[in-house]
Structures are given as C-alpha cells and as structure tokens.
Amino acid sequence: MSARHPTAGARRPLDAALGFVRRHFALLFVLAVFLWSALAILLYRQAGMPPGAKIQLRIAHWQLEGGVRQAFDRMAEEYRKLHPEVAIVQDAIPEGVYGTWLTTQLMGGTASDMIEIGLGVPYNVQLGYLSRYFLPLTPYVNAPNPYNRGTPLAGLPWRKTYKDGMRNSYVEELQQYLTVPLAQFGIRIFYNRDLLRRLTGLDEAPREYRAFLRACETIRAQRDENGRPYTPIASSAYHAGMWDGFMCQPLTYGAVRRVDFNRDGAVGNDELYVGFKTGRIGFDFGPYQARFRMLRQLTAQFQTGFTGLGRDEAVFLFAQQRAVFISTGTWDAGSLLEQARGVFDVGIMDFPAPAADDPEFGAFMEGPVYERPAAGFRFGIARSCKHPEAALDFLRFLGSQRGNQELNAIIGWIPAIEGASVSPLVRAFEPHLEGVFGAMPVDSLGGETSIRWQQLFALFQVNQIDYERMVAQYEPFYLERGAEELAEAIRNRRRSVARDEQFLAGVRELAMSASGAEAASRWIKYRQLTTGRLLARHLGTALLKKRLDEGRAANAVGPYEFSPDVIARVRERIRAQRKERP
Known part of the structure; x- marks a missing residue:
C-alpha cells in the first residue's frame, strides 16, 4: 500500500471550495454586487443626516430645471426649523431614466419616501404601482391642513384648498386620492x-x-x-x-x-x-x-x-x-x-x-383654447416609507398656502393653492378658464391606426406630403382597420363589467354598513359609480353601434340640432297648449 501525501487531505476542502466557486460563480457574483449595492445605499443615505436629526426622508423627482432643487433645499431648511428631528434629502433623477429607476426602486423595496408620479411608465402600469406601492391619502386630504391655521383656508378640507380641488390626484380606477400636487403649469x-x-x-x-x-x-x-x-x-x-x-x-x-x-x-x-x-x-x-x-x-x-x-x-x-x-x-x-x-x-x-x-x-375661431386648471408636480408616499406620518406632514407643509407660495416663488411656477400669490413672471401663464378645445382625435382609436397616423403626420410636418396626399393614404386605412379597433375597444369595456360589479358590490357594502352623513356620502358615490360604470358607459357604446348599423346618413341631424319634423311637432304642441289655456 502506497503512503498518502501529508498535504493531500488538507487540499481537499480547498479544492471543494474552489470547485463550488467555479460552478456557481455567476450566482456568487450577483450576490456580491447586491450586498455591495445595499451597503452603498445604506452609507449614502446615512451620509446626508445632519446633526440632531433622527428621521431622514428622501423625496424623488425628475425636475432638473433651474430653481427646483434650490427650492426643495430651502423648504427643507424651513421645515427643520419647525421639526429639527427631520432631515429632507433629494433624489433628483434625469427624465430619460426615471421610469427605469422608479420600477427598480419600487420592486427592490429601496424607493424614496416621497416620489413624484406621472413620468416614465404607461398609465396602466402606473395604476398598478399606485395600488401596490403607494399609500392612499383619502382620509388626510378630506381633513384640514394644520399648516393653514391663521389663513382664510383654515378649517377647510385640504383638497378644497386647491385651485382644481385636487382633481388630478384622485384615481377613479382605485377610488382613492394617492398624490399631493404642488404646482400648476401653463x-x-x-x-x-x-x-x-x-x-x-x-x-x-x-x-x-x-x-x-x-x-x-x-x-x-x-x-x-x-x-x-x-x-x-x-x-x-x-x-x-x-x-x-x-x-x-x-x-x-x-x-x-x-x-x-x-x-x-x-x-x-x-x-x-x-x-x-x-x-x-x-x-x-x-x-x-x-x-x-x-x-x-x-x-x-x-x-x-x-x-x-x-x-x-x-x-x-x-x-x-x-x-x-x-x-x-x-x-x-x-x-x-x-x-x-x-x-x-x-x-x-x-x-x-x-x-x-x-x-x-x-x-x-370660436375662442381661445380652454386650459383646465389642473395641478401637477404630484408626490405620493411609498408604502416602504418607515416614517409615513413625517412624510405626510412635510407634504402638508409644502401644500399649505404659505408653503406652496414660497416653494413656487423660488422655482418661478404657479402655486396650486387658493390665495397663494403669483409672481409677476408667471402671471402670463394663468389659465384660460373659458374657451374651446380640439375635437379631432383621429390618431388614438387603436394601435395600428395610431401608428399609421404618426407616420403620415410626421411626413406632413416636414412638407414631404401635402394634406390631400396624407388624407388619401390614411382615410381608407382608418375606415377599414378602425372597425376592428373599435370592436376591440367595445369588447374590452364588456370584459370589465364583472370587475366593475365586484367593485360596486364592495362600495354598496360599505354604504350599507355606514350611518348618518357618512352613509349618505357613500350612497351618493355608489349611485354615481353605478350610473357611470355600468349604465352610461355601455349605453353610449350601444348608441354608437346603432348608428353604425344604420349605415351612412344623408343630411343627418347633429346631436345638438333638431330635424324640421321635430321642430314642426314642437311648434304644434306649443300652439295646442296655448289654446288650452283659459
């Protein structure tokens, strides 16, 4: 029997370890990068903590225009005077990568505490993010903002202190207010x-x-x-x-x-x-x-x-x-x-x-373009936020009359809050509250017609084709492909009926279990949603289908017009009513 080399036994654990590393190198590399990233994020976030601060809140946005970051820094300083235990740090992300950054941070559980919403992902994806990763704010926007004490807005529900009533912050699909807007734009x-x-x-x-x-x-x-x-x-x-x-x-x-x-x-x-x-x-x-x-x-x-x-x-x-x-x-x-x-x-x-x-x-030309006074620059609070009460309080501070006025004065934007003064620079941007709007949505029926329109419209813009040629190439395609796209849109609406009925059953249950003023409010919401989601939406679709089935109409009467026959009958009825009067 041959003698074993004295170091052979010592090498076996090392060889086994090296073999394991070789077999699982990719997995180990990813794990190492993850641990390094987590440590780097932790150290980065702790580095921004000023002396005396116990809570750090991060606010993320894509606004890299001049004045925005300076305004947030100034408002953070003002807020620390009231709450020295809270420090605010910005995460300013370029527009081009904001959607990717947002998705990665939300799914990884490393998102900022307050996040600007509205850029980088399709609306249906945004809805999913709002539902899964953000806190509902409905109870808070229906309560007064404590930072409005001493102003004409004191005692009003927070949402009613906004020029647009916080309309853009209400997500109908989720039946919740989910964001706090801080500015208007023009x-x-x-x-x-x-x-x-x-x-x-x-x-x-x-x-x-x-x-x-x-x-x-x-x-x-x-x-x-x-x-x-x-x-x-x-x-x-x-x-x-x-x-x-x-x-x-x-x-x-x-x-x-x-x-x-x-x-x-x-x-x-x-x-x-x-x-x-x-x-x-x-x-x-x-x-x-x-x-x-x-x-x-x-x-x-x-x-x-x-x-x-x-x-x-x-x-x-x-x-x-x-x-x-x-x-x-x-x-x-x-x-x-x-x-x-x-x-x-x-x-x-x-x-x-x-x-x-x-x-x-x-x-x-029937008037200037109508500009709906909708507030933007909207921020939501992430569910991963460790101090949601502090985040909400900071947004209340920014969404108060005085705070919003100061924030927008520094940036040069229009305040979103009633009574906040507007700087002379942006008075020219005050919206037209009376006017008209475009009525030619020929580019948004469905995917194929939309792509075809964009291609031809781009050629028209650079004068490679004229209007007549653009129409000649688009109209037959629109009329043919549009039929299937409209039918698909109608099918999609019908697919949502079961989901809408389930949702309305929940709203009805809440109304039945409430009492007093709350019950009255919930029943109003239930009736409104039932009318809009189950009745009006499908009634309108049925009327459109009826007109399609009737085919081409010669000398058709418009929705706001009366045919000569109807006008004659109305006049006859009026004459008869006059004869019946004593």
Whole structure:
C-alpha cells in the first residue's frame, strides 16, 4: 500500500471550495454586487443626516430645471426649523431614466419616501404601482391642513384648498386620492425682445395671427454678419405639439356639433370614427382643413429638421439668439430667464389668434383654447416609507398656502393653492378658464391606426406630403382597420363589467354598513359609480353601434340640432297648449 501525501487531505476542502466557486460563480457574483449595492445605499443615505436629526426622508423627482432643487433645499431648511428631528434629502433623477429607476426602486423595496408620479411608465402600469406601492391619502386630504391655521383656508378640507380641488390626484380606477400636487403649469411663448426689435423694429410681439406671421417672415429674411439666417421659431419634436395644440386644434371645435353623440361636450375617438363611417364628418370638414393649413404656415417658420431635434436643441438655439420665439411651459421659465440674464431681455406672450374677420380662419375661431386648471408636480408616499406620518406632514407643509407660495416663488411656477400669490413672471401663464378645445382625435382609436397616423403626420410636418396626399393614404386605412379597433375597444369595456360589479358590490357594502352623513356620502358615490360604470358607459357604446348599423346618413341631424319634423311637432304642441289655456 502506497503512503498518502501529508498535504493531500488538507487540499481537499480547498479544492471543494474552489470547485463550488467555479460552478456557481455567476450566482456568487450577483450576490456580491447586491450586498455591495445595499451597503452603498445604506452609507449614502446615512451620509446626508445632519446633526440632531433622527428621521431622514428622501423625496424623488425628475425636475432638473433651474430653481427646483434650490427650492426643495430651502423648504427643507424651513421645515427643520419647525421639526429639527427631520432631515429632507433629494433624489433628483434625469427624465430619460426615471421610469427605469422608479420600477427598480419600487420592486427592490429601496424607493424614496416621497416620489413624484406621472413620468416614465404607461398609465396602466402606473395604476398598478399606485395600488401596490403607494399609500392612499383619502382620509388626510378630506381633513384640514394644520399648516393653514391663521389663513382664510383654515378649517377647510385640504383638497378644497386647491385651485382644481385636487382633481388630478384622485384615481377613479382605485377610488382613492394617492398624490399631493404642488404646482400648476401653463404653456406660453417666450421671445427675445432685443432680437425682435433689431430684426423687425417691433417693441412688442404681435398678438394677432397675421401680424405674427408677417413678423416671422421678416425675421426669416434677415442674415447675421456671417450671412447665417435667423430662425423665427425655435422648435423640436417636443415643442411642435404645443403650437398645434394651442393654435391649430382649437379651430376644430365645430366638430362637437356634428359628432358629440353622448353630448358630454367633447368628441371621443370612438364618436369620431362613427362620424367618419356614417358620413357625418370627414377630412373635408372645413375646420379640419383649416387646422392643417395653419399648421403648415407655422412649421414653415421652424428650423429645418425640427422633428428630429430634442427639447434641449431648441432651447440652445433660442439661448444663442439664433431664434426669436420658443414655446414652452412654466417649468422652463426659470432656466430660460437665467440663461438670458445680462444677455437679452425676455418677453412672455399668449399664443396669437386669428381676428374674427380673418378670411381664412376667422369663421372657425370660436375662442381661445380652454386650459383646465389642473395641478401637477404630484408626490405620493411609498408604502416602504418607515416614517409615513413625517412624510405626510412635510407634504402638508409644502401644500399649505404659505408653503406652496414660497416653494413656487423660488422655482418661478404657479402655486396650486387658493390665495397663494403669483409672481409677476408667471402671471402670463394663468389659465384660460373659458374657451374651446380640439375635437379631432383621429390618431388614438387603436394601435395600428395610431401608428399609421404618426407616420403620415410626421411626413406632413416636414412638407414631404401635402394634406390631400396624407388624407388619401390614411382615410381608407382608418375606415377599414378602425372597425376592428373599435370592436376591440367595445369588447374590452364588456370584459370589465364583472370587475366593475365586484367593485360596486364592495362600495354598496360599505354604504350599507355606514350611518348618518357618512352613509349618505357613500350612497351618493355608489349611485354615481353605478350610473357611470355600468349604465352610461355601455349605453353610449350601444348608441354608437346603432348608428353604425344604420349605415351612412344623408343630411343627418347633429346631436345638438333638431330635424324640421321635430321642430314642426314642437311648434304644434306649443300652439295646442296655448289654446288650452283659459
């Protein structure tokens, strides 16, 4: 028998360990990275704790515009004066990765305590996140905000202190308030006063459409000392929709009188398709043609290749004084003014509108675009938050009259709270509470028609096809494929009936178990939801199907019109009633 080497036994455990590492290297590597990441996150979060603070709250947002982070830092300092045990730290995440970051953090249980909602994920995914990862705030928004003591808002439910009644924070599908909004936004035109004066001789930008176009043509004809042309309007794929939405689409409002079958004051994508299919409306409708004529006139004033440019390229063109006008919102106001400081004077104006006697557009212009006063910049509280009471209290602080006024004054945005003063800078952004809106949702019936429209519309924007050719290529496809897309939308609504009935059964049970004022409130909610979800929604669908089954209609009467026969019968009834009177 041969003798064993004395080190052979000692090597076996080492060989076994090395073998295990080789076999499971990938798994061990992932585990090591996870542990390192967890430790790094822990150390990073602890590093921001100031002396004396016992609670650290993190607030995440994607607002990297000038002033936002400074405003949060200032408000955090003010809050610490009242609550020295609480420290607030920001997580400012770029827009481009916000959706990925949000998903990763929520699923990993490492999310910030307060998170801005509304970017990066589709709405149906957002609903799932709100339901699973965020705390409902309904009881708290129905109670007074303690930070409003000593103001005219003291004693009012928190949601009623908002200009929009916290409308955007209520999630109908979940029947809960889930976010706290902190600002309102508006979109207007910024312009370089100095460049406008030098190129056109005008001290103020024209507010009338034709005068505005003439100013743009004058600008486009000018050259700088190096022979380079000036651009009247700095635009991009991001900005172009603003010009369309605020100037061109309001021309289409007249379609409401033709195809608003459910009389809710707007034209749905299903109603528009039925209108097209039954011959009540088409691309030859005067207001629709007017929209695209105006859009062509406006895009001629944009820089070449604007559809392939991003938001930053357009802002850079404006900041470099190569363009006179740019459309954007209050979120960019502070940044634009900061870039222009000491270089040129910035003016802010509303979108120009055609005069009532304009030969081309006057007949279709029924008013300025309606701007719903909806609050944004919305924050929810994550279920993983270890101190939800403190997070809620900080949001109350920011959502009070004084706190909201100070926050938005620093940023340069519009306060969301009633009675909060507005800085002179953003007064031009106050919303139009009376006006009209677009009524041409031809691009949103279903997936295939939407993609086809986007392809053709992009070609129209850069003048590769005209309106007639765009219509010739899109309308047959829309009428054919739209039938299946509408049918699929109807099937989806019917699939939700069982889920709606289960949900309403729960609402009814809560109403039956309540008493007094609470019971009355719950029964009102039950009746309203039953009417909207089970009756009106499916009644409207049935009426649309009935019109489709009837086929094309010759000289059809609009939803807000009466046929001559009905008018004659009404008159006869009135005459009969008059004869019966003593």
